[in-house]
Amino acid sequence: MIKHVAAVVGGKAAAFELGVVCQAFGLDRSDDAADLPNYDFAVCSPSPGPVMTTSGFSIHVDHGLERIAEADLITVPAWPELDRVTPPPLLEAVRSAVARGACVLSVCTGAFLLAEAGLLDGRRATTHWQFTNRLSDLYPNVQVDLDVLYVEDGPLITSAGAAAGIDACLHLVRREFGAAAANALARRMVVPAHRSGGQAQFIEMPIPTATAECGLSDLINWIQANLDQSLTVEVLAARAAMSPRTFARRFKAATGTTAHRWLLDQRLQLAEELLERTNLSVDAVAGRAGFGSADTLRHHFAVRRGVGPATHRRTFRSG
Template identity: 55%
Template structure:
């Protein structure tokens, strides 16, 4: 049973991640009939630690406090190529060896990976860190799309608010949905979020020479996504054969024309869902995806959620006018 929780901090630790685990595991809600935990913040050397936002905290415990923990939370590691200490890495191994659990938040996954505990496992981290994590630790499977991964006894979360999702998931596993939902209500957050990190990524803009005909074609295509665009027409506008156009297009963008157009259309649909009150059918038409069914299919595959759920998450209180 989860009773003893430790958060590991170091200079540059993510303040938000520390706030999340402190709120979930360090706040006493026993008056409401909810579980309470023996929660501690630990550092390699007790004393002042500065967070990534410049706040100073004063952990009172050293790494030896990890010895009794049921769960060790490894928070964001912002030290680039610098390696965590062997004492910390061994502490994580010992935690798992005696039946405890380890949870990483955001770039804290680099620390857990360095310990070897992620070898042969799947892990989540912030999508911006995913490629580097995979490059450094080829024995680890990095999933850049999900909000968190439950590979018990290792739990990992993506960036920032995904730490909340992971903590609530742990509560749900340990104490059931009623407890997780009650804590979520107290925190004024959803007990479960649809989709994954893909819905939070910014669409990549290909680096194409500003003076090239291909650049002009891409700009024109982005302005005309609602019409039927084929490779032949795009090639013609670029004054190339279809075969030559496809070769130049892939060299410039890293993608096929079809895949690029689909990505642009889904991005346009995201923008319309965020900023307008158009029906899903009309969003599908204006983004060039044709029908609501087609939009839902591609949205689920590329964004990891439905258009309606995406709109609920991202649309602001006021809607922009649509021409």
């Protein structure tokens, strides 16, 4: 279980990316009604003291690398100084942390520090699309995935550009504390709890962002309340008073993904919550979430979550 979190910065800090990990892990939410997890969080550096940010202001870092030695999770919120040699004590501290079982999460170019430490050799990883070729050229033993928001390989999670760091943080919270905690944190951060797809020009998003303009707000609300029904494109188009072709085009314009993919994400999210919060059988959960059968639910869980529904329930069941 993650309790101690360290965010590592070097001679220059990426302001937004550092803010992402501070928002996810560095706020005291002990008085939050959602009972969100709290962490012992600290920003650390090989050279504590004033650190300039990429945005032109400076921050004061109080802690040195000793915080890495006691952290369950080390975050690397981007690494702006790619052309400078990373201090060897920092590389060794991160290697030692992984060797003793700590997790490491990088945002954007933070993957370069992990690659320099040799931690990504033979592993899948990602970084911002502007730097994927450079990562591949400098570290040919790294299996660079060009079009994902984040990659988890063993104890290492690497993420793409700045906002993808949020997706990676939510993924880690979901893995450690369950869907309810990740969803509650996403609501606090006012972001989607889960985004499908990668970092290509058109990123698929399961939560609509422009439904009002496309006249789909009421339909979206109705769908979320009726996930147990058979919801084909034809059914949804008729309810929206559109032809199936027009509906499909407008739904994708509003949400960034197809109705089928969006529905699948919504059903998986509902299934997770039912598994965690109720005593319903897997068959009953499948029916409530619109999968029809337990076998169908198991298939989609395995493909999208990497585990079966029973395993998810054992891992994240509250109470």
